[in-house]
Amino acid sequence: MVPEVFVEVVEAFKDRFTTSDICECFGIPRSTYYRWKSGLSHEIPELHQLIISICKQLSHRIGHRKVKEILRKDYDVKVNRKTVQKVMQKYEIQCRVKVKRQKYIAGESKIIVPNLLNQDFKADKPNQKWVTDITYLPYGPKMLYLSTIMDLYNNEVIAYKISDTQSVDFVLETLRDACDGRETHDLILHSDQGAQYTSYAFQALAKENGITTSMSRKGNCFDNAVIESFHSSLKSEEFATQLRATITTTIVIEKVVNYMYYYNYIRPFSKLNCHSPVEYRTVAA
Secondary structure, three states: OOHHHHHHHHHHHOOOOOHHHHHHHHOOOHHHHHHHHHHHOOOOOHHHHHHHHHHHHOOOOOOHHHHHHHHHHHHOOOOOHHHHHHHHHHOOOOOOOOOOOOOOOOOOOOOOOOOOOOOOOOOOOOOOEEEEEEEEEOOOOOOEEEEEEEEOOOOEEEEEEEEOOOOHHHHHHHHHHHHOOOOOOOEEEEEOOOOOOOOHHHHHHHHHOOEEEEEOOOOOHHHHHHHHHHHHHHHHHHHOOOOHHHOOHHHHHHHHHHHHHHHHHHOOEHHHOOEOHHHHHHHHO
16 A cells, blocks of 8 residues: 555545544554654655656556666666665555466476386285376266276276366375275385376375385386276276267266276186186285
8 A cells, every 4th residue: 555545545535434444444553544644744855756656657567676777767867776675665666576376386297206117017915016097088078087096916906086177186085095004115106297196295195105106208108008008998898889978977987986896806817817806815815
């Protein structure tokens, strides 16, 4: 609030409202108002008037350095920039600072880690190597996304989430579900270099659970081939013959849930001696 303007406002409305009410409305203490009024009763120095005039003409869009240059160039007035700055601060006529873009936003890429998995998709025990990825589900009236975490020991899907956004919270919830009740120390979790996985939040949660993260080389889908293949199978087996016009969001979710159960508990795998993933884990235990 510019002091002169506020003093003028009080003078204009003091017949209708009390000074206290006006000050309270603007969130300005009465003592500040009277100090401003007292200061304005004295003649404003010519330099101050000139600076105020320049700032008003340019709608308070420039800082003290540019005001200093305008004084020198257009008015042949040489003055220290700090003097200009103090005047602008005194009358609260500083430029309107542009709000800078937030450097670290949810999901923005920040942490890239080495490819520790290196296409070695064999695990000797549960919770030794996990892989994760996000895939699109473009089948209902709106786009959905599926976040999945798979244990390479028996290719069991140990956690998954469905959402209509690809936020960092989306993958954090998936990871929390996967870690719940499982021993995760000395575990390798492999992903691609998607913004959700390179985010500080995801990396911090993994570290908090004793997990070492690994990432595919940029643009190399073969580095995460197992879970890429799983998502491809889900789409081809569940949605290949489904007409998009006849499917609802609820049906899409139900089909994914049903497929996850079928995949984990019923579908036999030759590499697992024709057992399903859960059955293989149970027998091995």
